[in-house]
Amino acid sequence: MKNFKKIAFIFVLGLLLFSFPLSILAAEENIIVKSEEIVAGNFIRFGNVIEIKGAINGDAIVAGNTILISGPVAGDVIAIGNTVKISGPVMGSIRVAANTLEVSNVVDRNVWAVANDFTLTKDAKVNWEINATALKISIQSPVGGNAWLSGTQIDLGGVFSKNVQAALDHDGKLSLSDQATVSGNLTYFAGNDNQFNRAENSIITGTLERKESASPSPSNMALIFGPMFMFMRLISLFSLLVVGLVLISLFPKMVLQVKEKMMASPKESIGWGIVYSIVTPILILILMITIIGLPLALIILPLYLILLYLSKIIAGFVIGVYLINYLSKEKKFKGNLIWPMIIGLAIVVIITSLPLLGFLIKLGLIWWALGALINSQKNVLYEWR
Secondary structure, eight states, X not given: OOHXXXXXXXXXXXXXXXXXXXXXXXXXXXXXXXXXXXXXXXXXXXXXXXXXXXXXXXXXXXXXXXXXXXXXXXXXXXXXXXXXXXXXXXXXXXXXXXXXXXXXXXXXSOEEEEEEEEEEOTTOEXXXXXXXXXXXXXXXXXXXXXXXXXXXXXXXXXXXXXXXXXXXXXXXXEEEOXXXXXXSOEEEEOSSGGGEEEOTTOEEOSOEEEEXXXXXXXXXXXHXXXXXXXXXHHHHHHHHHHHHHHHHHHOHHHHHHHHHHHHHOHXXXXXXXXXXXXXXXXXXXXXXHSTTTHHHHHHHHHHHHHHHHHXXXXXXXXXXXHHHHHHSSSSSOOSOTHHHHHHHHHHHHXXXXXXXXXXXXXXXXXXXXXXXXXXXXXXXXXXXX
């Protein structure tokens, strides 16, 4: 298996394995929105089977094993699942990571997809752009904007109003059927001309160009990994949001306590966070060396990693609260905790994606929240005793 196949497969498999346990933890086994139902705002659910037959008047943010959306969605569809099928109209954009993704209706804006098998049927239509990374891509629908595609097997049978760029694996194939029309330029990155098959009646109005896909080429790597990197940022945000929603749903008082401590004494929290982040691994290492302490070390290690991850989420929540307080007239947020969580985590994902500086910012945020988290819970334990 070539390099691209390995990367795509491991990435998709990894995010699915990560998302499913959270989905089961966070919600019911099966969730159904009946055809006569209308969801007034955003629809955020996590479960095994999610079936949306009714109308969603906001965004649909879902994660699960099987996701079926046949009702209209007024906003975006953001989904992680094994099988995702969208047969209802979407007035916003689609951002999906799945093993199998099928879209068979109108998407008013963009489609971003990472999948093993990605299909746009003849009944679909994308008014703006497509950015897709998958092992197998089949697009049989009209596309209003540009299309950036990366995969092993890419089959095109739709009408593309603008340019198409396709990056192929070393043994990949790009095929145009008789119904395929590209009104702009078609550029494909491949090792040889045999990787491109074109039916006699297909139409390319602009230029047809093959570019070398040698792995050392920065431009080719940017084309392959650029969309994947951006989608990974989206998946990172979605994953943090999933855990964050569980956290504020089950432990809202704890989150608010940590927030107050972080905002009241940030320097103290960062200082203690540095201490805990250094001392805990040393303690774990010492316990692992001793036979008696090994079981305790194996208990502390995953707890430590969980605290680090939760610290990043809580730091994002506090940033979101601070920003909303700063911009609002009342200077004190009293609404649903979901919104500062979404805003703050989006900011965290963006700033921590910066080269070098992002890593340092991430460390600072983790230390800030970790110190406050452990100290606030220590106080709770003392009171409980």
